[in-house]
Amino acid sequence: QAAFQIPETEMILGGETYLLHAEPIKSKDKSDQEISGSVLIFQKPARLGRALSAIDTRQATKDFGAILGETEIMKHIKRKAQRLSKVDASLLILGETGTGKELFARACHETSNRNKNPFLALNCAALPENLAESELFGYAPGAFTSAAKGGKPGLLELADTGTVFLDEIGELSPYLQAKLLRFLQDGSFRRVGGTKELKVDVRTISATNRNLEKMISASDFREDLFYRLNVLSITLPPLRNRTEDIPLLAKHFINRAARQIGCQPPNISSELFDLLNSHPWPGNIRQMENLLFRAVSLCENGSLSPQDLELQSHDLELQERERSDSPTAFHSSSKSEIPRIGSSYKDALEDFEKRLFTELYPLYPSSRKLAQALKVSHTTVADKLRKYGIKHPQ
Structure with a gap:
């Protein structure tokens, strides 16, 4: 029982490939070593890759040197971002999905004068309006039925003297846009259900893959908020505009996947490199990273070929999403x-x-x-x- 362990095992359920991991369920009583059951965890290789990569990225991103890219466009953007990171003003990062916006946001924080203080992130599209408001601004005692007895500080309070990263800022509701604008004007806000005026010193870095200027024209985004967020800005290029970086990125992702899985890095065939270089990568770096992690996790012969990437089926899925509006x-x-x-x-x-x-x-x-x-x-x-x-x- 002490040696209870099920190694990572490949399973197929409903035609989908998963990695299975088991965790024992033990009594809280330390004197009782009996195992009463187990929890089976099924993860798709690509999703597991993103989770592991996120941990690895947070540990590795200490400056812009950790961001891979040797093309002239990437060197220029990293130099510009390095300069802007020293300026204590709002920064807006633009770019398609999967281009590395959070990576740049973290690097900007780590090379700023606030790097000894917190860096906290909120995905504005992941939560409904009321929960997003509570996460960002916190709530006072008794603000709503299930509120914690003593209230709860939001990210702005927790990140005081540090940085708050607002990802997918274009998804904020009109109400939260107005409340965020007020905070950006003078650094003050009230918790949800509270009357006390709070003031914090926080740098705001925001990111979006949407065209905010078009959203302003359509009255979907506040123009005054845009100018507050867009004091400084950088635009990240899609992977198809920096194809010379693809071999470097591919080797890095394959080696990292092998390290995370605990296997030897597989060899990369020349045909696979040709495919990687010619592919348009609609999902950019994130798409390539996830597909390579999946390929490495399922590799059996120590070598990766174009067939291992399953690009055709993945692209058909992306195209179907684009057509379905x-x-x-x-x-x-x-x-x-x-x-x-x-x-x-x-x-x-x-x-x-x-x-x-x-x-x-x-x-x-x-x-x-x-x-x-x-x-x-x-x-x-x-x-x-x-x-x-x-x-x-x-």
Whole structure:
């Protein structure tokens, strides 16, 4: 029992490949060493790769030297970011999904005068409006039914004298845009449900893959907030505009994946390098990193070839997402059956809801976009996703 262990094992469920890991369940009583059960954890290789890479990245990103890129465009951007990191003003990082915006944000913090103080991040698209407000600004005692007895500080308080990174800033609701604008004007705010005015010294770094100027024209983003966020800015290039960096990045990701998995780095065939260099990479560096992690985790012969990358099926999935710009895609793609006689109305409705959100969520970049397409509130969509345990594949 003391040696209870199941090594990482490859499993296939429903035609999908997963890595299986088991953790024992033991009694809290230290004198009782009996194992009462176990928790089985199934992870897709790509998602596991992102989690491990995030830990590895946080440990490694101490300056811009940790950001790989030897092309002239990347050297120029790193030099510019290095200079801007010393300026204590709001910074806006622009770029497509997967280009490394958070990596640059962390490096800007680590090379700034605030580097001894906290760096805290919030994904503005990951939470419904009320939870995002509580996370950012905190809440006072008794602010709502389930509020902690003593209230809770938000990221702005916790990051005092440090940096707050607001990822996907373009997904903020109009209400939160107005509240953030007030904070950026004088550094003061109130907790949710509170009356006390609080003031903190925080540098704001924000990022988005959206065109904020077009959003301003469409009245989807506040122009005054844009100018507050865009005091300083850098734009990161897509991977297709820096193809000379692909061999360097590929070797780095393969070696890191092998280190995380605990295996020898596989050899890379010349055909694979040709494929990596010629591919458009719509998901940019993140897409390449995830696919290489998956390929390394499933490699059996010590060598990687184009077939190991499964690019064709992955690209077809991305293209399908791009083509699907309305919820009607569910009706054409879903092959679900009508519930059998005997199902209660409640069970049938929940079954339909679960299948609806499971099939539609991957087609949209965020839960907020899905809510707009379904013409319901973001809170409704976020609650349903949480209820059915549905996670975004990216």
